Amino acid sequence: MLYDYDLIVLGGGAGGLTSSAIASTLGARTLMVERARLGGDCTWHGCVPSKTLLKGARIARQIRNAGAYGLIDQSADVPFGRMMEYVRSVREEVYRDADAPERYEQLGVEVRFGNGRFLDAHTIEIQATGSVEHVSGRFVVVATGATAFVPPIPGLSEVPYLTNETLFEMDRQPDRLAILGAGPIGVEMAQAFARFGTQVTVVDILDRILPRDDEEMAGILGSRLEDEGVDLVLGARVAGVRAVNDGVSLTATASGEPVEIEADSLLVATGRRANIGLLNLDKAGVRTADGSIAVDRRCRTNVRHVYAVGDVTGQYQFTHMSEHMAKVAVSNALLKLPARVDNRNVPWVTFTDPEIAHVGASVQDLEKKGVRYRTYRFPYSMIDRAITDGETEGLIKVYARESTGRIFGVDIAGARAGELISEYALAIRNGLSLRNIADTIHPYPTYALGARRAADQWYVQKRAPWMTRLVKAVFRYRGPVLEFGEDDIL
Numbered sequence: 053m054l055y056d057y058d059l060i061v062l063g064g065g066a067g068g069l070t071s072s073a074i075a076s077t078l079g080a081r082t083l084m085v086e087r088a089r090l091g092g093d094c095t096w097h098g099c100v101p102s103k104t105l106l107k108g109a110r111i112a113r114q115i116r117n118a119g120a121y122g123l124i125d126q127s128a129d130v131p132f133g134r135m136m137e138y139v140r141s142v143r144e145e146v147y148r149d150a151d152a153p154e155r156y157e158q159l160g161v162e163v164r165f166g167n168g169r170f171l172d173a174h175t176i177e178i179q180a181t182g183s184v185e186h187v188s189g190r191f192v193v194v195a196t197g198a199t200a201f202v203p204p205i206p207g208l209s210e211v212p213y214l215t216n217e218t219l220f221e222m223d224r225q226p227d228r229l230a231i232l233g234a235g236p237i238g239v240e241m242a243q244a245f246a247r248f249g250t251q252v253t254v255v256d257i258l259d260r261i262l263p264r265d266d267e268e269m270a271g272i273l274g275s276r277l278e279d280e281g282v283d284l285v286l287g288a289r290v291a292g293v294r295a296v297n298d299g300v301s302l303t304a305t306a307s308g309e310p311v312e313i314e315a316d317s318l319l320v321a322t323g324r325r326a327n328i329g330l331l332n333l334d335k336a337g338v339r340t341a342d343g344s345i346a347v348d349r350r351c352r353t354n355v356r357h358v359y360a361v362g363d364v365t366g367q368y369q370f371t372h373m374s375e376h377m378a379k380v381a382v383s384n385a386l387l388k389l390p391a392r393v394d395n396r397n398v399p400w401v402t403f404t405d406p407e408i409a410h411v412g413a414s415v416q417d418l419e420k421k422g423v424r425y426r427t428y429r430f431p432y433s434m435i436d437r438a439i440t441d442g443e444t445e446g447l448i449k450v451y452a453r454e455s456t457g458r459i460f461g462v463d464i465a466g467a468r469a470g471e472l473i474s475e476y477a478l479a480i481r482n483g484l485s486l487r488n489i490a491d492t493i494h495p496y497p498t499y500a501l502g503a504r505r506a507a508d509q510w511y512v513q514k515r516a517p518w519m520t521r522l523v524k525a526v527f528r529y530r531g532p533v534l535e536f537g538e539d540d541i542l
Contacts, residue, residue, distance in 0.1 A: 057083045059385065060176055060189030062168045062331070065092020067195035067362030067374035069151065074382045076160040083187060084161055085168035085178055091151035092197055093216075093363070094371040095143060101220040102240055103403055104142045108135050109247035110405060113280075120442055130248045132225035139220055170336040173355055191357050191385040194338075194345060195378065196331065198324035198363035203232075206292040211300045213293075213318040226250055226317035230302055233321035234261040234286065236402040239273065241319060242282045243404050252282045253313050255304060259287040262402060266415070269408050269465035272445065276406065285311060293318070326364045342366060349392040351381035359385055370400055399477045406446050407469035411477045412461030418451060426454040426513070428486070430506035430541060432466045437497040443467035448506045450476070450486065457486035457510045468499040475503050486510035512542050 059075045061068045064086030072084040084090075094100060108130075114121075115128040153163045166180030176192070178185045200215035202208065214222070216237055229245050231238045234256035246252045254261070254277075261277075261284065262270040278284060288306035295301075299316040326344040333339075339346050339354045344366025351359045359381040362374030376393065383391040399411035418425050432438040432446030446466020452459045462476040479489060490507035494500050513536065520533045536542070 055174060055188040055190045057081050057162075057187060057189045059083070059191045059193065059382075060085065060168075060187065061193045061195060062176070063092070063195035063197055063327075063362075063364070064090040064151075064163075065195060065197045065362065065374065066094055066371045067197070067364075067378045068092070068193070069156070070375045070378035071193045071195060071361065071382050072156055072161045073159055074379060075386060076156075078382070078386050080386055082161045083164060083189070084156065085164050085166065085176065087165070087167045089147070089151075090153055090156070090163070091147050095146055095151055097217045097220065099371055100146050101139045101143050102216070102237070102244075104139045105135070105220070105244050106240060106403055106405075108138070109244040113247045113405075130225065132248065133223040135248075136220065136223055143220070167330055169330055169332040170338075171332070173336040173358065191359070192336075193378070193381050193385070194331065194353075194358065194360040194364055195362050195374070196327040196364045198326050198366075198369070200320065201323045201325045202320050203322050205232075205290050208293045208320075211293055211295045211318070213300070213320050215320050219319060222317075226315065228299070228315040229253070229317050229319060230255065230300070230313050230315035231319045231321055232256075232290065232302075233323070234258065234284070235264075235321060235323065236262065238319070238321035239277065240402060240404055241321065243277060243280065246277070246280050246282050253285060253315065254282060255285045255288050255290060255302065255313065257287070257289055261286070262408060264400075265402070265408050265410055266449065266463040266465075268449070269410075269447070269463050272447065272465045273402075273404055273406060273408055276404075276445070285313065324363060324369055326366050328364060349380075349395065350384045350390070351377050351393065352384060357385070367395075368398060370398070373398060394481065397477055397480050399473050401470035401473065403470065406443075406466045407464075409464045409469035409473035410462065411473050412459065412480045413451065414461055414463075415451065418460055423460065424453065425451045425460055427451055428506055428509045428513070430502060430509060432502065434505065434541065435499060435502040437499050437501065438467060440497065441467065448472070448502055450506055452486050452510065454513070457488075457507075459484070459486060466499075472499060472503055475500060509541060512536055512540070513538070 058080035059082045061071045061084045072082050075082040112128040115126050119125045164178050166178040168176050168178050171177050175188050200217055228251045231242055231254045234254050239261055242252045242254050261274050285306055288304040290304045292303045300318045302313040304311045337355050345360040345364050347360050347365050351361050361377035361381050380391045380393050383389040397412055402408040428450045430448045433444040438444050449463045451461045459480050464472055486507040494504040517533050517535050
């Protein structure tokens with residue numbers, strides 16, 4: 053049977069863009085359908101604008117604290133409207149350079165704008181303003197992403213609130229900002245707005261921030277946020293929200309005590325839900341699970357020629373994983389290569405100050421599986437580049453096998469943690485050990501040298517006193533026999 057296209061991609065975010073580009077370069081006639089603008093959440097509502105805002109907030113703080121670098125503290129008045137215009141200009145620049153339709157049309161991808169939905173397992177209906185089109189595809193990749201989840205809190209639907217999808221359209225800085233949710237979006241925006249001078253309160257039902265991250269690392273960040281004036285109301289159950297004057301009021305219970313929080317603006321950062329409501333998945337026979345499209349490690353749904361990637365699968369909420377899954381899906385669909393999602397070595401980063409990064413297995417994972425491991429710690433206060441930059445708050449923790457140095461997982465809190473974690477991601481995926489990292493020359497002075505110094509601790513801990521005595525006896529050396537405990541760091 054002939055189809056109109058070899059591959060139809062539904063969604064023009066990170067997963068859809070990557071799927072379309074790879075398919076076209078493989079010679080497949082490819083159609084990408086997007087209901088709004090190419091670029092998806094990352095470009096318009098996520099990574100790009102949030103990191104741009106965080107950069108501005110960091111600079112404002114450095115100006116106010118210039119004395120820490122041997123200069124003179126200065127006031128840093130923030131022209132918030134101008135800052136937000138800059139955020140939006142960066143967003144547009146990224147869109148033009150990487151996401152614009154012309155870029156993909158030059159690769160041979162056909163781009164249609166409208167709502168795409170299944171009529172059957174191979175046929176897609178595209179509804180655009182004033183037109184309806186039916187097209188068929190031999191293979192289909194669903195990459196429709198996710199949308200901000202708004203919890204069913206009494207009164208919330210009756211008051212104005214922000215999500216990450218509306219936050220970056222603001223032009224007026226709130227004097228008081230309440231944030232529901234202490235995950236990555238919540239804590240990143242809490243720090244940014246606090247550094248701009250807003251009084252920020254973060255509310256979460258859990259008793260800690262960043263529940264997916266190592267508790268010690270999250271604690272380092274939590275202390276920094278509180279030092280910068282962020283009020284963390286944790287272990288709090290919100291009972292209701294109501295409008296007051298020109299703002300909102302949250303009523304909650306924390307530690308058994310009633311709490312009322314008033315703010316000019318409210319940001320809801322309580323997670324995301326897959327965009328599947330308009331897809332007519334039942335017409336294609338595609339199964340869902342927990343509100344997301346169910347896929348196997350090949351990104352294939354229960355319908356063999358239909359694949360799904362990225363946030364719509366509910367598995368990972370990271371742009372880099374959307375791109376990774378897209379490569380896996382297209383490789384399986386078009387090349388018949390048995391590629392699989394690498395779900396054991398997924399890195400993630402929260403881009404606060406300090407950054408919080410993780411890759412591989414957590415302590416809980418290792419203990420649950422009964423894996424024998426040892427934790428090798430190295431503080432940022434002993435990384436010379438961190439000292440010269442005044443960024444000594446932080447810690448590297450590596451979980452590895454004591455005998456061989458095989459790395460199971462890593463947690464980092466500190467400056468450039470997002471860059472450092474990539475070295476460990478490469479090491480874990482390719483079976484490199486702490487010995488390999490320790491024996492590799494790292495340039496001085498860099499933050500990456502901290503990875504080598506952390507690996508050096510494996511060597512230090514392996515040197516038992518009897519080995520030193522043996523060397524002394526063989527070569528007739530006269531120095532002392534040094535012994536190092538688990539907490540000794542060299």
